[in-house]
Amino acid sequence: MALAALWLLAAALAVRQAAAVLRLPPDERLSDLLAWIGDNGVLRARGSLYDGPTPFTGTPFAGLVLRPLTRAAEQGLGVAWTFGTLLLVAAVGVVAVRALPQPVSHPAARRTVLFAVPVALGLLMLSVPVRNTFHLGQTSILPVLLVLVGWLRLVDGERAGRVRAERVGGSAARSRWAGVLIGLAAVLQPAVLLFVPLLWATGRRRAALGTLGTFAAGTALAWAAMPADSWTYWVHHLAGTGLGDPADATANQSVHGALLRVGLRGPLETVLLVVLAGAVCWCALRRAVRYARDGQPLLAAAVAGCAVVAVSPTAWQHQQLWILLAVVGRVGRRRADRLVWPVFVVLVMSLDGDALVPHLPGLSAVAANAPLLAALLAACALPFLPRASPLWDAPERSGPLGRPNLMLELLLIRFGYWAYSYVRGHAPDARGTAEHHGSQILGIESVLRIDVEHALNRLTARTPWLEAAADFSYTTFHFLVPGVLLTCLYVRRPAEYRAARTALGLATLLGLIGFWLYPLAPPRLMPGLGYVDTAHGPQDLSDPDFGALTELSNQYAAMPSLHVGWSLWCAVVVLRVTRRPLLRTLGVLYPLLTTFVVLATANHYLLDAVGGAAVVAAGCWLGRRFTAATRAATSAPTEPERELGPEPAPGTAASSARAEARPTRKPPAAP
Structure with missing residues (x-):
């Protein structure tokens, strides 16, 4: 099932990349390719490749190869080019995975390859080089594939271990073809010539000479066919x-x-x-x-x-x-x-x-x-x-109790915050739907007689010191307090840090799902109800484009309130890690203060606070289950430990037998 899911994900990413190109109008897809081969493209028009508003950026040999494509219809070429690029990406992924340093003949290595191929294809599809290749119609994947195939063909041939007579003839043929492939890549992208000294230094001198010969032949062919363009590229522009x-x-x-x-x-x-x-x-x-x-x-x-x-x-x-x-x-x-x-x-x-x-x-x-x-x-x-x-x-x-890698944590926190901002900013933000949901929330609170937002907001708006304190708290403590707690836990309590970080991440993920499924206008953006936006200033709700702040983030991401949710998480962490009465009292008061602040500044309803508490409770429960499963998995004995049992006392016969039974690792032989 996991393997099928990985392949399904890789296929979905491939379809997405192809659809992103093919759904565009013919005159907008593959912009670089169209600039080269379109009706007025540099490969069709007379004159130099490197003049005009959209000059050709490849080598003269690349232009010589692409010229025959100018006779193809643009739409058919767009489809063929897109799916051809998909095949090239898939080939790069398969070739790379097969070159991983394990013998593919081993059953465990074959299973690794089966799982690694869809993962590699997914990473390639998500990467910027591949995404831009699809959009621009570039040929940049081809040099990478040519170099990998040529280089790995040499290595695989040297690993084969055939008889000497076969190795002599096969080695020459492999070196010749490897040199041709890498040389073709260098003709398309001259910096690839850096692989020539690598070939020479590793004893593959025939392949190095073949690379230089192929590069020289392709460059000479282009120079003979297009001398002016070759002069412009190699001399005037110093290799482009x-x-x-x-x-x-x-x-x-x-x-x-x-x-x-x-x-x-x-x-x-x-x-x-x-x-x-x-x-x-x-x-x-x-x-x-x-x-x-x-x-x-x-x-x-x-x-x-x-x-x-x-x-x-x-x-x-x-x-x-x-x-x-x-x-x-x-x-x-x-x-x-x-x-x-x-x-x-x-x-x-x-x-x-x-x-x-x-x-x-x-x-x-x-x-x-x-x-x-x-x-x-x-x-x-x-x-x-x-x-x-x-x-x-x-x-x-x-180990589950050890301190995690700091750089990895910083990377994941930064990526998590970027994902949080991205999802929040791209969640549905239709004004009518958000205001309708706001009316629903107010109706429910009215029935339950907990609609206290308006009274608190009016009290805050007419009390200057209370308004200033509430605005400062709303804009300052939301990130500051959780950040300080995470830092303290990382330094002093690494085991608690892992559990707390996981619970906070899961709670935030659940909050993002809420933003997406239930866009909600906060009280300050509900027209005609008299709420005062103390933190952001007055908003002209009669203007259809009133939400200047919506250009920065989605203002309808109110349910659940992560201000309240994160503050409740802070309280749970403080209660778990300290016994000091003062700190525990501050921990308990912090979510209560935050709830008052988000209501007083008209940024949330009371039910938003309840939603924030719910997602934190769910995140803590899921985090506890995840942490327990992780500790159970890491504390389980490995396969050799299960087979051999507990370690016997040193110096005994059982200890000697254990040493003989334990597998040894030999360094790999040089190719």
Whole structure:
């Protein structure tokens, strides 16, 4: 069932990507491809490829290959191109999974491959390079696939272990075809030539020479067919530098783009770029050679590919697929540490930088260069584990009572807050429906005689000190108090931190479901009832576009009240972790104060507060069940422990027999 669910999710993502392109009008889908091959496209019009309002940005060889497509009808080409790109993405995913460092012949490894393929396809479909490829009609996936197939063809052939006579002939053929494939990729994307020294340093010199020969032949063919365009691309623009959008755009995640974004120009920028690019290439190639010899060919290719992204003059979003492949590297001693790098890479390659980094002035540069940072970390910095390491398959257990990895927690909290803001902002916000639900809530409260919002709001509006205190509390404590509690729990009570964080996350998720299913206008946005918006100022409800605040967030996300829910969570945490009377009293008073504040400022109804308490109660119950299940699973003995029983006393015969029965791990042989 889990495998079927993964494949269903991957298929749904693929259909979504195809539908996002095909549902557009023919003159709006595949914008870059249309600019190249449309009625007035640069590949159809006479003259240079690199002139005009929408110049061609690929190599002259790519233009030569694409020219025959100009005779195809746009609509048919759009459909064929979209589904052809889907097949290329699927091929990249399958090839990458088959290159994972486990023998596929092993039954457990085959099961891993079955589960890993749909996961890989899902990650590819969600990644920015693939999403932009579908929208723009780019050819950037093809060079990655050509390099992977050629590189892994060499590695698989060397692993085959055939007899010497077969190996001599087969090795030459494999090297020749691998060189042709990687050379074709270099003709389409010249920075791929960085794989030539990798081939040479790992002893695949015939393939390296084949790559150079294929690149030279393809470039010469394009030069003979289009000499003027070849001169423009290779000489005037220095291998395409300066073509397309400005190189200092945020989408260009190369070292060159980063230097331009910080304001460097002229000879100083050029010299610094050459020095940094040389250092990145030297470091990345040394690491890639080490991982290739260690039996991790996919990681070696990803490290070299990340260097390609960093040192290219322009590395646009659709050229950054190499960074996602670096997710296969294993980093860290503990199980929790292993998740930091994959989570970081997936978030960087799936979200905008602003979603990953808080909106603070000092962190704006990190947000603008997040993919480049990931590429540099993979290429030059992260100490990926070798296969001979005892931590490769047996990392140290974190345990349910241990302190979780701080970087992973920060990433997940930031992503959770971004998801919370996104869902809240995109929940249904039809004004009529929200006001109708507001009338329902007021009617129910009137029947129950608990409609106290109006009286509290009028009292607050005519009492200046009370209004100022309520507004300050509403805008300040909602994030501050839970943040302080989480920090204290993380430092002092890691076991309680895990349980409390899980309960808060589940409660917030339930709250988002409530926002989506039941859009509700708060009292301050109900027309004709006389409520005063003390926190945001007066609103002209007669204006159909009155909600200036709705441009920032969905103002109809009132049921349940997460202000009250989070404050109740704070009270539960304080009561559980301390026995001090003063702190426990403050903990109990805090949700009561918050309930008064949200009612007095006309931001919520009393039933919203009840809803907030309900989602927190449900979140705490679900979190307790989840924590109990996690502790039971982590405390269960592993398979070898079940088979061998408890550890005997050292020095006994049983201890010697146990040592002989325990499996040993041998380092992998160099390819």
